[in-house]
Amino acid sequence: MSDKILMKGNEALAEAAIRAGCRCFFGYPITPQTQLPEYMAKKMPKIGGTFLQSESEIAAINMVLGASAAGVRAMTSSSSPGISLKAEGISYLAGSDLPAVIVNIQRGGPGLGGIQPSQADYWQATRGLAHGDFRVLSLAPAGIQEAVDLMGTAFDLADKYRMPVMILGDGIIGQMMEPVRLPDPVTELPEKPWAAKGTRGARKHNILNSLYIQPEELERVVRERYERYAEVEKNEVRVETWLAEDADIIVTAYGSTARICRNAIRAARADGIKVGMVRPITLWPFPSAAYAEAAAHAKGFLDVEMSMGQMIDDVRLAIGCSRPVRFFGRTGGVVPTPAEIRAEIDALCKEVL
């Protein structure tokens, strides 16, 4: 008998969140992530948690803000257009130093776009999520077990650094089924002395707020927040390298696209081409050092995304443009094939070897 169970990505993320201590879920259905709220709707009432289907995405993210301010582990999930609607609330979470987990199971865009898998929200997740100076810690699982493991990490990091954490998946991660080993439910959660959960007359009340009228005061608060971000950049970078040690060519991709790249890399290796991979697991903080290391011996990089090319900016910055970075992407919900990626590897070889 197997000690693993077969789970759909969306459902596995929901179960992992509950086991990580999430007790408030607010959301609104949208393909391809609807099974996540659906699972929460069934499970939360049974364990004394709260599931609420809000009237809109904007309402949902502000309910997350409220629950988080009260010290509860809270989350929301959506897909690309829904995340855009949540943007304002995410900025307020960041500005109020509140932890929260936000899942984005990306679909094609812009606008309503399509419903098939996409990675066109990379810039949104790593840069311009909403107005203001702030960061969101972004985690990109490439499989269901990793998604489950990163969910626990997401809640822990959100609490530790008091900031929103995003799990950035796509339609493939949301919809596919893989065997998973679920973690034991957490029994102890970190203390939150800052939470607004009643003073019982024993202390001064806590205020959670993002409004600072005095410029000097706002600057001080933002600077303090950026000191925390520096800690995140120092401590929380996660990356996987594969066959990179002797590689002439580095293929780089995140999430499910990295899985597809593996097939192409295996095929190229079988033909004697020295190809390796760098796969960021944290998109912010970006694992720049792993790229710089690979650039010491690699002659060229191939960046593969389900977008028109967004992460490629970070790859170029990471290696200081010291090597050619070729781009291959499919977009709009079209998923690249191993054969297409293999052809790009060959083309890059001609260019740099």
Added chain:
Amino acid sequence: MKEFNILIAGSGGQGVQTIGKLMTEIGMEHGFEVSFIPSYGPEMRGGTSNCGVNISTEPIASPLVVTPTQLVALNLPSLDKFETSVVPGGSVIYDTDLIGRAPARTDVTYYGIPFTTLAEQLGVKANMLVSGKLLAVTGFCDPDGAESTIRALTAKRPAFFEPNMKALRAGFAL
């Protein structure tokens, strides 16, 4: 390394996703690395339906099945769409009750079986006959080995265990 990349395609309601999930569960039970990916969107409310299953002795790289080693086609549009994608030396299982035309390739093995008629005669579900045949063609597990999986999947409705096993065995023997 032993690896099966199975693509199962047909119409919504034929039990295409069930075949895929069953193969994935059986593979997992027997210690293989597995993945299952459905087509999603409006097709689940009718129209075409397909899913990809990987069963391997090695960790699964891409979960997508672009070039299947085994194709199951349960209607003509599915055979038309995916027949050319099967790897040379691969196999195609199809329902001759629902697909009138002859196979188009000489470098793959075809198993044309009247699953719909046979299912009616035996009083079982056609998709379970197909599952049995798929076990036989891939050979990663036999019906006896699949018993514990079928039992677990019918745990809430134990009366369904016997008819499903009967269909799986009958399909395996086809």
